[in-house]
Amino acid sequence: MLKKKFLIYFIFIFFILNNVSFSIENKILAKIEKEIITSIDVENEAKYLLALNESLNNFSKKEIFEISKKSIIREKVKNIEIQKQFKNPNIPDDFIEQILKNVYQKVGIENLEKFKQYLNYNNIDYDYVKERVEIETLWNELIVAKFTSKIIINENEIRQQLIANTKKYSKSFLVSEIFFATSDSKQIENIYNDIEKTIKNEGFNKAILTYSSSSTASTVGNLGWIQEEALNENLKTIFFEMNEDEYTKPITVPGGFLVLKINKIKEEETNQNIEKKINEIIAVKKNDQLNQFSKMHYNKIKKDIKIYEF
Incomplete structure (x- = not known):
C-alpha cells in the first residue's frame, strides 16, 4: 500500500x-x-x-x-x-x-x-x-x-482536569492558522477585515498566502490535529462553539495575532492511561508555546534586517 x-x-x-x-x-x-x-x-x-x-x-x-x-x-x-x-x-x-x-x-x-x-x-x-x-x-x-525558561505549564492543573473530566470520547480539531503582527492596535480591525474579505471572496488558503507571516504559510497554515485537552480554556470554549470550516476572530498571542480555522473535527476514544495523556498534553503545550516564541523572535529580528524586494 x-x-x-x-x-x-x-x-x-x-x-x-x-x-x-x-x-x-x-x-x-x-x-x-x-x-x-x-x-x-x-x-x-x-x-x-x-x-x-x-x-x-x-x-x-x-x-x-x-x-x-x-x-x-x-x-x-x-x-x-x-x-x-x-x-x-x-x-x-x-x-x-x-x-x-x-x-x-x-x-x-x-x-x-x-x-x-x-x-x-x-x-x-x-x-x-x-x-x-x-x-x-x-x-x-x-x-x-x-x-x-519562559515556558509555563502547570502539570498539576492538567492532572486534576483530566481526572475531573474523564470521559469515554474526546474531540480533536484539524486546524489552520493565519498569523499576523502589527504594532498599531488601530490596524488590527482593518487587517482582519481585509483577511475576512479575502476569505469570503477567494478562500482561507488565499488569505494565508496573502497575510500570514508564519513559517506554516508554506504548508498552507497547517497546524495538524490538536486534542481538546491541549487547548487552554479560552480556546476550548471558542472551538466548542464552532463548526467545521469556520474561523475565529483575531486571538492575541506573543508577537502578534492568530486567526484559526477548524478544517475538521473528530471524536476518538479517550486514552485511559493518565500519565501517558499528561505527557502528551505537556509536549503539545510546550511545542505550542515554543512556536509562539519562534514567531515573536522572528518578527523581532526581521525588523532589524534590511530587506529589499524588487
Whole structure:
C-alpha cells in the first residue's frame, strides 16, 4: 500500500514540477543584507515545497511563486540570526537523517535512498533539502535555548482536569492558522477585515498566502490535529462553539495575532492511561508555546534586517 501511494504521488509530483517553471530569465528579486534571491532560487524553492506539500498543488503558478518567495526570505532571515548566534554550527548526520526520515515518510517514501532518487528524478538537489533541514533544526535549537525558561505549564492543573473530566470520547480539531503582527492596535480591525474579505471572496488558503507571516504559510497554515485537552480554556470554549470550516476572530498571542480555522473535527476514544495523556498534553503545550516564541523572535529580528524586494 505504501509503495502504491508513493508511486502515484511520485508520478503526480513529477507532472506538477515539470509545469511549474516561472521564468527562463534569471532576475534578482530580493536582497537580504548581503544575500540576493533570484528567480531561479524561487523556482528551486517551489520545486522543494511542492515535492513535500501535496496541498500546494491546488494553487496557481503565481500563488506558488509568492509562497516560495516568502518561504526563502524567511529561511534567509533565520540563517542570518543563526550565523550570529552559533559559531561553526554542526549537527550530527544521524540526527539530520532522523529528521529527514520524518520528512520523506510524510509523502509515502520508505527510506533515504528512495528519497534521494525521488529528489533527483524531480531535479531537486538533496543537499538543498538537507541544508533547509539544518537551518530549521538550528533555528529550533536557538528558540529552545532562548525561551525554554519562559515556558509555563502547570502539570498539576492538567492532572486534576483530566481526572475531573474523564470521559469515554474526546474531540480533536484539524486546524489552520493565519498569523499576523502589527504594532498599531488601530490596524488590527482593518487587517482582519481585509483577511475576512479575502476569505469570503477567494478562500482561507488565499488569505494565508496573502497575510500570514508564519513559517506554516508554506504548508498552507497547517497546524495538524490538536486534542481538546491541549487547548487552554479560552480556546476550548471558542472551538466548542464552532463548526467545521469556520474561523475565529483575531486571538492575541506573543508577537502578534492568530486567526484559526477548524478544517475538521473528530471524536476518538479517550486514552485511559493518565500519565501517558499528561505527557502528551505537556509536549503539545510546550511545542505550542515554543512556536509562539519562534514567531515573536522572528518578527523581532526581521525588523532589524534590511530587506529589499524588487
